[in-house]
Amino acid sequence: MTGETKMVSIYIMGKQYEVPRGVTIMKAMEFAGYRFIRGCGCRGGFCGACGTVYRTPGNFRLKVGLACATMVEEGMHLTQIPFYPANRAAYDLQALKPTLGTLLQHYPEVTRCLGCNQCTRICPQGLSVMDYIAAAQRGDIEKTAHQSFDCIMCGLCASRCPAEIVQYNVGILARRLYARHLVPPAQHLAKRVEEIKAGKFDDELNRLMRMDKEELQKLYDARDIEQ
């Protein structure tokens, strides 16, 4: 922070602190003297460790966000939420079929979705969570996979779902089913693996490995670069 830092007043689990304006909740809590053990991971919106519930003055609504990506606001009351215990099915992916039956067998509760849209409203990634659950309900695995792709598994949607659906676990099952069983395997990859197993590149690699730095440098400088 440079120059004069303006401060705001926030309440962390009921206690009042003065923290610099314009910083994330995570940094504000550290500034206030907290040292995270839980509730902090990537610090950049990728890991879903830092779900936080807060309320702002004059608004009855409970808001939720990632502590590492949400700015503090004057008068905010906040608390971190622990990671929610949630149902997770175990499965042998290789043996599964990419069907509606598989989804429902592992997560029967998706049929109970009330369409209340709480999940979508709360998702810090801005995903249409209700829509991907609706797609799962119809057995549209491809759509569920794509629409849930950016999910960071923070668990916030599940924390609010009146039907007790664990959306992010449904999402990952759909993605793995889709990528494993619905998308064709890469042919070029399979071919290269065979070639490697047959030892096709061994001689060339051995030759390179015996070269000294100067020889390698020459080859390196002369290599053509794909446009």
Add this chain to the structure above:
Amino acid sequence: MYTPEMLGLIKTVEQTRERRLKESFPRLTAEEKANILRSYHPDYMEGSMRPVRVGPNAGEKMPHAHVDLLESRSMVDVDGLSLDTIDYDVDVLVIGGGGAGTAAALLAAEGGADVLLATKLRHGDANTMMAEGGIQAADKENDSPAIHYLDAMGGGGFTNIPELVRALVTDAPLCIQWLESLGCMFSKDPDGTMNSIHGGGTSRKRMHFAHDYTGAEIMRTLRDEARNRGIKVVEFSPAVELLTDDHGQCAGAVLYNLETGQYQVVRAKTVIIATGGSGRLHINDSPTTNHYGATADGLVIAYRAGARLIFLDATQFHPTGVAFPEQIVGQLVTEKVRGLGAQLVNIDGEQFIYPLETRDAVSSAIIRECRERRKGISVPSGYGVWLDSPMIEIIHGKGTIEKELPAMFRQYIRFGINMAEMPIIVYPTLHYQNGGVLINENAESEVPNLYVAGEASGGVHGRNRLMGNSLLDIIVFGRRAGKNAAEKAKTVKLGKLTLDHTKRFNEELKKQGLGQRVAPILLPDYRGKISG
């Protein structure tokens, strides 16, 4: 949101864009590259390193932050801790729940071993989760493991250990196929062909990706699979010391429960360290892209047990870290942004470096542009240069950024900056530990029964890693470590558990008048500060 001054400067970027779309900036010659590194790369900065005075690497220079840790004493009271009560008794102990550790655990379990995975934060809270850009593998018709080998060696300044690079490039397609079979959702054409682009220093488009959530997609897939296979995981329990037995082989570890403060003893026939990197040490006071737990713990405990380290004097700064807005300074702007065509330009709208040089060279060029040529853009944390992201939309069509770079787009739009319409400001940020514990191609360290994989290991990338070779390395060597550790465990006979190596290390520290600090530090301390 940009300041009015910045908005004014953006006009210059826009005015020069037309010209730059046609212009191609020349690549550095080998000599120019050597010069620019020597003059501007932080590794060569006067006073940034000192020799470590104890242990297997005594006399070798490393950044102060690393030396501080290596010259610290154990947090465990070696005489007070009873090793008679064993909390976990397993074949293979995996330390670290990132990509390397989880891949290792899966392969070790597949090899029939009883596996325990102990990790500091949650399973998957790791640098792997944050990797965006991609993973390399030479699997296209115009490419080969040999070309990949040459690119990796050149990127590493020809200091890489050849056997490790051979393992890396030959296992690469196999590992991608393994991930594919686990249902990892790579970006593909409808016929299954994997999408691929360039990364800095690649001569073929061999970077595969899953939009810009590549690491997250790999990590959550591996973690999900580990859960399906019922692999035992203990979270919030970092290893703080290795255990040896009376034959001097590695024999387990002491875990520390972060919440209760209690120690737990794990006896294991083989141990795999996969604790990742050290960005949170903030070398040279640099901001970092790394996750909260990246504090070099694995290096510290392996070093005390007698493992040799390599290339710790080579630190990777990612050329494009966020320089503005202040709230996310240091976070990554993935190389994929340049891979898709965005150019780096100075305050006058001029290019000053070929966008896909290796990272060390691009970082040095940005530092030169700002420090010496004074053509940087002033920001609260110092300065930065433009990364002209809207070019991507011009080259590849409107909507490309939101489609191909959703994480990046989200990172900026949260702060009112639409990178599809406006360039962003970047500056080098501490990113990757090029070196680590020296391993061989079986992922073995020099300590019997101790394996190391991933960012905690060193040698494969030489002094500079190419983008996409790290996600690859964690799978290649994670798998090798897991497989070999499980195999080895079948024949290991353990003797009496000891902390003798720690005792000896403490004594050596004392003799040198060192050991005032305690390490590993486990978590950085930002109390009362606005940083990190």
